[in-house]
Amino acid sequence: MxxxxxxxxxxxxxxxxxxxxxxxxxxxxxxxxxxxxxxxxxxxxxxxxxNNIAISLKNKRTKNIGVVIPDIVHHFFTTVIRGIEKYANAKGYNVIVCLSEESFDKEVINMEMLANGSIDGFIMSLSSETQAKKDFNHLKEVMEQGIPVVLFDRITNEIDCDKVIIDDKLGGYLATKKLIEQGKRKIALITTDDYLSVSKARGQGHRKALIDSGLEVDESRILKLPTMEMDEERIRSFFDSIEFDAVLCVNEIFAVFSMRVALEKGLKIPDDVAVIGFTNGLLSKYANPSLTVVAQHGEKMGEISAQMLIDKVESEKEEETFQTKILEPTLVVRDSTIN
Amino acid sequence: MxxxxxxxxxxxxxxxxxxxxxxxxxxxxxxxxxxxxxxxxxxxxxxxxxNNIAISLKNKRTKNIGVVIPDIVHHFFTTVIRGIEKYANAKGYNVIVCLSEESFDKEVINMEMLANGSIDGFIMSLSSETQAKKDFNHLKEVMEQGIPVVLFDRITNEIDCDKVIIDDKLGGYLATKKLIEQGKRKIALITTDDYLSVSKARGQGHRKALIDSGLEVDESRILKLPTMEMDEERIRSFFDSIEFDAVLCVNEIFAVFSMRVALEKGLKIPDDVAVIGFTNGLLSKYANPSLTVVAQHGEKMGEISAQMLIDKVESEKEEETFQTKILEPTLVVRDSTIN
DNA sequence: TATCAACACGAAACCGTTTTCGTTAAACAC
DNA sequence: GTGTTTAACGAAAACGGTTTCGTGTTGATA
Missing domain, CATH: 1.10.260.40 (lambda repressor-like DNA-binding domains)
Structure with a gap:
């Protein structure tokens, strides 16, 4: 040796x-x-x-960026990581991934762990617990220490920093409009409680599309689950309790499962029931029938986040100007809707 | 500030x-x-x-571990990362993720970047290019520098280090046996070229099961794609060219797509055609019909890899004893086979 | 009163770089 | 022969800690 x-x-x-x-x-x-x-x-x-460590100590730059996300076994987040990794790597940066697992405490611990010199900046998406709790002191603290932060997807307005999101409201709007155009009138929505920023926005878009088209918003057709976790029971009984000819879901798992329930009920997709989900993952592409979705462009989001962060890290100026990049969602039409 | x-x-x-x-x-x-x-x-x-950096410099320990994998948008690898992250985090380590994107060069560059003090050890799965090229000098070099390496899933026998794999041969065997038990006799296999260690082993298990059951190995029923990339064309024409009553695939995407092709041909699953894939991901669970798979226990694999690595990192002794942990695959039976 | 241990603290080396600021010797001008 | 420039290099501080090895003071002991 x-x-x-x-x-x-x-x-x-x-x-x-x-x-x-x-x-x-x-x-x-x-x-x-x-x-x-x-x-x-x-x-x-x-x-x-x-020796990288010695160099880091000398110029107080680690060339590492910390990525804190709620979950990694989730197509959307993996595409974001891939985007971050690509851009960061090209710029000579390494990516340290930490999982909060939707827990506020873990998010805080992870950030504290990294904030003591291990990284030059954070890219993160808030855990659901953090969004529910509305406690962002850990973010404020790292920012006060001069560590730049870029928030993506699951953000908060209470923190002033760079942000990258997709226009979730528009996504919900586009999807709902699409269903309405196909003649659907009894559109169900499966989402989560409003504390999740993305769900809230998608719900708003959905509602707006209904109203714009002169349709009633029937609250009984909206199922709000506590988290993004699958709950087959509740979804099943929800469908037993309502009439519907279309379903919009805030993720692809709910959507694919909805299709299964519909098929079990002997309904035809997309004629009897059209289904649209969020997240353009493997599931949507290979489901039977394939699923129409609102694509979130995770990889792009990751790239932009990394770019914004590295720009901040490498810029000399002390100016505190933050921007929010809003990406446009796009509808990927497949067989779960009439095309 | x-x-x-x-x-x-x-x-x-x-x-x-x-x-x-x-x-x-x-x-x-x-x-x-x-x-x-x-x-x-x-x-x-x-x-x-x-300051973490100062401490790292002093005691020549970074408390970072480098994970180099071919791809992150892949359920199996994300579960492994999750397992690694869980164990590592509990032990106070951070995880630096690098993607080789199946490229030999990127794998080498990433490792060199990390080997200069940024990490205490590597956990990695070889890129397909590396496995094809059989050039492992980058691994030898870091090991000569005294940096411990744990290889998982896609490994090589040419390097002496700790390894964690599942018994892929057994996986292929179990799956094929299952199909044979259900009365299937014309079992197709969709795999990749043999340079990928896992595909080769799975193919061997498949073959062994056939032979053990006194069945012929019909090479025309084996499709070897160049990589794990999807190639709808070739799979379609493969199915047009053979007779089959069952399909075994080395991943879940091939399997789910095979189901689609079968359904399009008007075949009933599992009665006319039974299908089994590898990787117990979302796709298998939510496909229609749901897919029977060989589960690889990625999270377990990640945990064990992290444990082996951290043990090595923290052990004082200079002994060079390596072990290979072989996990048992399990069959998760769903609706694509008769149960 | 001289000796000694215990206590509480500081100086300095060290980890591996980078970088500023000498310093030396040769080369040159006058 | 003196003074000045220049080329080529080294000493040392700095980054932020840890750790070893003094060292000065105190109080107890012989």
Whole structure:
């Protein structure tokens, strides 16, 4: 096991000072041709690589970015991570992923853990508990320490920072309009409690589309589950309790499951019941029938988040100007609606 | 913006030395009660947290582990990450995720980037290009530097290190046996080229099951795609070219798509065609009909990998004993087979 | 009163870099 | 021969901690 070689080792071997070695490796003007060649050759030979930690300590930059998300076993978040990773990697940054698992406490602990020098900035999506609790002190604290934060998807208005979201209200609107256009009038909505920012916005869009089309908003056709967790029981009994000819769901799992329930009831998709979900994941593509969805463009979102964060990290200025990027959702039409 | 407070700041403020502050915060016996209380109170008041980077530099431990995987938008890998993250986090470690995107070069670059002090060890699954190329020098190099490596799922025998895999051969065997038990005789196999270690093993298990049951191995019923990428064309024409009453696929996407093709042909599942896939993901659970799969227990795999790695990292001994943990796959029976 | 241990604390080295600011010797001008 | 410039290099501080090894003071002991 040949352990890593340091500047000191090279200096000792070549009988020059550490500073000379450091400068020689950076091709400094100060150092003579001869010495530079000698040092560089030696370094190459022994495969010298500077120690990242030492460099981080010196210039107070880690080239790491922290990503805190509620869940990773979720198509949308993985696409975001992929987008972040791509952009960050191209810029020489590493991505540290932490999972809050929808828990406020874990979110706080993770952030504290990373905020002590491990990272240059945060990209995050709030846990449901945090959104419900409306306690954002952990965010305020890291920002006060001068650590930039970019919030994506699940955001809050109570914190002033860069944000990237999709226009969820528009997404809900587009989806509902689509169903209405197909002649559907009894549109059910399966969503979560309003504390989840995205669900709330999607619900608003849904409502707006109904009203714009002169339709009544029938609250009994709206099922609000406590979280994004699947609850087959409640969805089943919800469908038993209402009349419906279309279903809009805030994720693809609810939607695919709704299709199954509809099929079990002997209903035809999309003629008897049309279904639209959110998240353009594998499930939507390969479900039978395939599912029409509102695509959230996670990868794009990740890229933009990473770009905004790295811009902040690398900008010298102390200006506190924040922006919110709003991406447009798009409808991916498949077989669960009439096309 | 109140920037982070350091030992030096506390020392200056309280007019004691840095060493005294350091010791006081660690509750050292050396320091008097009075001083300790004073220092600790001050530290608490100003929310002092030691700088991780400085500590890393000092004790040459980063408490970061590097995870290099081919892809993150893939249910199996996300479950593994979740397992790793859970265990690692509980042990106070952070997880740096790097994606090779099935590229040899990216794998190498990522590892080199992390190997210079950023992490204490690697957990990785080889990219398909690496497995095809059989070039493992990047692995050898980091191991020579004394950085422990744990390989999971996509491994190689050419490197001596800790490994965690599932018994893919057994998985292929169990699945095929299941199909045979249901009276299926014309079992198709959709897999990838043999360079992918897992596909090869699954294929061997499949073959063994056929032979053990006295059935012929008909090569024309085996489709080997170049990668795990979906190729609807080739799968469609494959099914047009053979007779079959069952399909075994090395992932869930191939399997779900096979079901779609079968349904389109007017075949009944599972009576006319039974289907089994690998990976117990969302797709399998919510497909119509739901898919019987060989579960790979990714989360367990991640946990074990993390445990093995952290054990190595934290063990003082220099012994070079490696172990390979083999997890048993299990069959999750759903509606795509007769139960 | 001289000796000694115990106590409480500080100085300094160290981890591996970068960078500023000398310092030395040769080369040059006058 | 003196003074000045320049090239080439080294010493040392700095980043923020930990840790070893003094060191000065106190009180007890012989």
């Amino acid at each position: 040949k352990s890593k070689i340091t500047l000191k080792d090279i200096a000792r071997e070549l009988e020059v000072s550490i500073s000379t070695v450091s400068k020689a490796l950076k091709n400094s003007e100060e150092i003579s041709r001869d010495t530079k060649e000698k040092v560089q050759a030696f370094a190459r030979l022994y495969n010298y690589k500077p | 109140k920037s982070k407070i350091t030992l030096k700041d506390i020392a200056r403020e309280l007019e004691v030395s840095i060493s005294t502050v350091s010791k006081a915060l660690k509750n050292s016996e050396e320091i008097s009660r009075d001083t300790k209380e004073k220092v600790q109170a001050f530290a608490r008041l100003y929310n002092y947290k030691p």
